Amino acid sequence: MTVSRETFDVLVVGGGHAGIEAAWAAAQLGARVGLVTTNPDRIGLMPCNPAVGGPGKSQLVFEITALGGLMGRLADATAIHTRTLNQSKGPAVRSLRVQVERDAYAVEAQRVLLAHPNVQAVRGEVAHLWIEAGHLCGVQLVDGRRLAGRAVVLSAGTFLSGVVWYGRQSRPAGRQGEPPARFLSQSLRAVGHRLMRFKTGTPPRIRADSVNYGALEVVPPDDPPGSFTGTPGPHAAAMPTWTTRTTARTHRLIQENLHLSPLYAGDIEGIGPRYCPSIEDKVVRFADKDSHLLFVEPDGIHTSELYLQGFSSSLPPELQEEMVRSLPGFERAVIQRYAYAVEYDAVDPTELTPGLQSKKLPGLFTAGQINGTSGYEEAAAQGLLAGVNAARFAAGEPEVHLPRESGYIGVLIDDLVHRGVDEPYRMMTSRVELRLLCRADNADERMVPYAVRWGLRPKADLERVEAKYARVRAELERLARVRVDGVSGLHYLRRPEASYAALLERGLGPEVPLTPEEAYQVEVRAKYAGYIERQIRLRERLRELSAYRLPAGLDYRTVHNLSREAMEKLERVRPATVAEAARIPGLRDSDITALLVHLARTREPAGA
Numbered sequence: 139m140t141v142s143r144e145t146f147d148v149l150v151v152g153g154g155h156a157g158i159e160a161a162w163a164a165a166q167l168g169a170r171v172g173l174v175t176t177n178p179d180r181i182g183l184m185p186c187n188p189a190v191g192g193p194g195k196s197q198l199v200f201e202i203t204a205l206g207g208l209m210g211r212l213a214d215a216t217a218i219h220t221r222t223l224n225q226s227k228g229p230a231v232r233s234l235r236v237q238v239e240r241d242a243y244a245v246e247a248q249r250v251l252l253a254h255p256n257v258q259a260v261r262g263e264v265a266h267l268w269i270e271a272g273h274l275c276g277v278q279l280v281d282g283r284r285l286a287g288r289a290v291v292l293s294a295g296t297f298l299s300g301v302v303w304y305g306r307q308s309r310p311a312g313r314q315g316e317p318p319a320r321f322l323s324q325s326l327r328a329v330g331h332r333l334m335r336f337k338t339g340t341p342p343r344i345r346a347d348s349v350n351y352g353a354l355e356v357v358p359p360d361d362p363p364g365s366f367t368g369t370p371g372p373h374a375a376a377m378p379t380w381t382t383r384t385t386a387r388t389h390r391l392i393q394e395n396l397h398l399s400p401l402y403a404g405d406i407e408g409i410g411p412r413y414c415p416s417i418e419d420k421v422v423r424f425a426d427k428d429s430h431l432l433f434v435e436p437d438g439i440h441t442s443e444l445y446l447q448g449f450s451s452s453l454p455p456e457l458q459e460e461m462v463r464s465l466p467g468f469e470r471a472v473i474q475r476y477a478y479a480v481e482y483d484a485v486d487p488t489e490l491t492p493g494l495q496s497k498k499l500p501g502l503f504t505a506g507q508i509n510g511t512s513g514y515e516e517a518a519a520q521g522l523l524a525g526v527n528a529a530r531f532a533a534g535e536p537e538v539h540l541p542r543e544s545g546y547i548g549v550l551i552d553d554l555v556h557r558g559v560d561e562p563y564r565m566m567t568s569r570v571e572l573r574l575l576c577r578a579d580n581a582d583e584r585m586v587p588y589a590v591r592w593g594l595r596p597k598a599d600l601e602r603v604e605a606k607y608a609r610v611r612a613e614l615e616r617l618a619r620v621r622v623d624g625v626s627g628l629h630y631l632r633r634p635e636a637s638y639a640a641l642l643e644r645g646l647g648p649e650v651p652l653t654p655e656e657a658y659q660v661e662v663r664a665k666y667a668g669y670i671e672r673q674i675r676l677r678e679r680l681r682e683l684s685a686y687r688l689p690a691g692l693d694y695r696t697v698h699n700l701s702r703e704a705m706e707k708l709e710r711v712r713p714a715t716v717a718e719a720a721r722i723p724g725l726r727d728s729d730i731t732a733l734l735v736h737l738a739r740t741r742e743p744a745g746a
């Protein structure tokens with residue numbers, strides 16, 4: 139057996155969105171990173187929709203950007219269409235969605251990541267984790283090479299024992315045209331991890347010159363364009379997108395051919411995402427609907443392909459032809475790449491720490507779809523945190539994490555490691571209890587302090603953010619003293635028709651004008667002051683429960699009045715605090731009370 143001459147601090151397995159952020163974060167902290175992938179030219183490839191963001195997801199990207207990650211930067215650099223969703227709703231749910239040039243995104247990701255002096259791409263397929271005497275030493279490749287690493291991040295996406303389905307025909311693959319990771323599942327089981335089987339899918343790609351755009355409804359880009367970094371790319375408003383709808387003929391074709399679907403025929407064992415179902419699943423589950431909205435999105439400015447969002451399917455290719463041509467505008471459409479479903483293995487995320495480290499094998503971290511999530515943004519967020527902690531582990535430093543109340547990434551990780559998943563997890567604004575405090579627009583205020591503390595950003599960045607919000611607070615204090623129509627400026631802004639811009643037009647602004655971003659913060663904080671105060675009180679109550687720490691070696695059999703179900707779940711998850719225990723599905727209020735009483739009796743209450 140040969141051993142590679144290269145010894146890395148961190149080995150990252152997989153070059154998708156999780157792998158990119160893990161490698162970048164670890165490298166930024168000074169770790170020597172080996173990025174192991176079967177083909178470095180596929181790093182950053184977007185195998186599904188050519189877009190970043192959307193409800194719940196854009197909030198993740200703003201937080202990744204504030205923490206010093208790459209996803210927002212890459213999306214802005216390659217944007218061809220931006221649109222802010224939920225504009226008519228409150229600021230908590232407004233979400234940016236950036237359509238990107240798909241191929242350019244991958245090129246830009248490779249250019250930026252592989253230019254980092256601490257990152258080296260290693261071509262190869264990982265066969266096994268390299269473990270000696272119970273300690274993780276690195277990974278072993280299928281060609282016999284061993285790569286030494288103090289920490290390993292697995293970000294294998296849908297490749298773990300992946301199988302793709304076209305109708306009832308299947309073949310091993312991680313995604314279209316690429317082989318699966320054939321051996322890693324066995325390695326994970328060997329160290330004690332429980333694996334689950336999940337499923338996802340992708341729509342067909344349509345030849346752009348075969349579509350009748352006159353029959354489609356145009357969705358124009360925002361003007362001016364939005365961005366994650368504050369600097370829109372040069373082509374951010376270059377393209378429209380379009381919409382069409384399914385028809386009665388579409389639904390009839392699907393209903394008459396469900397026996398050809400591997401999902402309905404029982405061939406697929408994996409559980410699919412509830413919030414991103416296939417078109418056949420939507421037709422069956424929502425039989426009362428006459429049609430379903432579909433989004434037609436270009437893969438680039440000069441692309442030959444269109445992405446048909448909302449039309450994911452695992453039905454046979456010949457049937458897909460008829461289904462697509464039943465859509466308005468697609469009567470003569472030509473499919474360049476057919477839709478398919480993919481089944482893959484995922485680890486049980488309750489077997490991970492809040493820093494995404496395996497509880498079974500120190501030094502092993504996992505991120506992305508391997509943890510039971512779906513979506514680029516969820517994967518990138520996990521990759522960043524796993525990369526930070528892998529670098530810290532390699533340097534002998536303690537693990538860090540983001541508390542739930544800090545924002546969307548905190549909620550995502552907390553849900554995964556304490557609640558677990560029984561289907562691919564998708565981030566949504568409704569999952570976040572404190573979403574009015576954790577908006578996309580104040581991600582810098584919440585995340586930059588962590589980024590600086592962890593070493594991902596310089597202290598000067600924090601000073602700029604602190605100065606920005608000091609100006610916002612000063613303006614709110616000034617408005618409390620200004621009289622407008624007989625009331626204070628703050629009370630004036632709480633009127634539905636009032637705006638900060640109207641105050642400025644009346645000459646009631648500060649001597650030194652605020653930036654547009656600062657002015658927006660003033661208006662939001664004034665207009666929603668009552669709701670924000672309510673959420674601040676809720677945050678404090680959640681923190682109180684978090685102060686009650688559970689001893690690491692607590693024998694839950696000694697806790698009086700604890701239900702058997704609670705005992706089993708607490709033993710498996712091993713929460714650090716009562717707050718974490720309260721979020722485990724199946725635990726009742728009486729179980730939480732039993733824990734608090736036990737802590738009081740054993741003099742282990744507030745973790746002072």
